[in-house]
Amino acid sequence: MTDKKHELEGCLWKTKAAPKTTILDLLRSKIMIEVGRFDDAEKIIDRLSGSKVHRAAEAKLQKVILHLIRRRYEQAVGLFKKIETSIKKDTQFYNICLALAFFQSRSRAAGRIFAQIDQRSTASQ
Numbered sequence: 513m514t515d516k517k518h519e520l521e522g523c524l525w526k527t528k529a530a531p532k533t534t535i536l537d538l539l540r541s542k543i544m545i546e547v548g549r550f551d552d553a554e555k556i557i558d559r560l561s562g563s564k565v566h567r568a569a570e571a572k573l574q575k576v577i578l579h580l581i582r583r584r585y586e587q588a589v590g591l592f593k594k595i596e597t598s599i600k601k602d603t604q605f606y607n608i609c610l611a612l613a614f615f616q617s618r619s620r621a622a623g624r625i626f627a628q629i630d631q632r633s634t635a636s637q
Contacts, residue, residue: 534567569598
């Protein structure tokens, strides 16, 4: 196990007994993705994304990442399209846009969504 992975697993272990909060669960799911515990992360993400909490869109963005990791490109594009207007336009957002653009040969829908995002970004500047 690499040092980074070991440290991240340690963080998960330390927070295991902590009270469940949306922000902590979201952070735990991100760490789980980072260390390759995709099924565990997905359980948390599915619970959070099905709720009415304000972090549901953020959880759905993590689900998009899981779809990309698992090469479920059409599902990634479909979910991304649903949440695209409600998520923060940060580095993670643009990295996902880039990933979807690279996979456009497998999915024409990804190319269309990338073009729409580019148009919206240009119009908002």
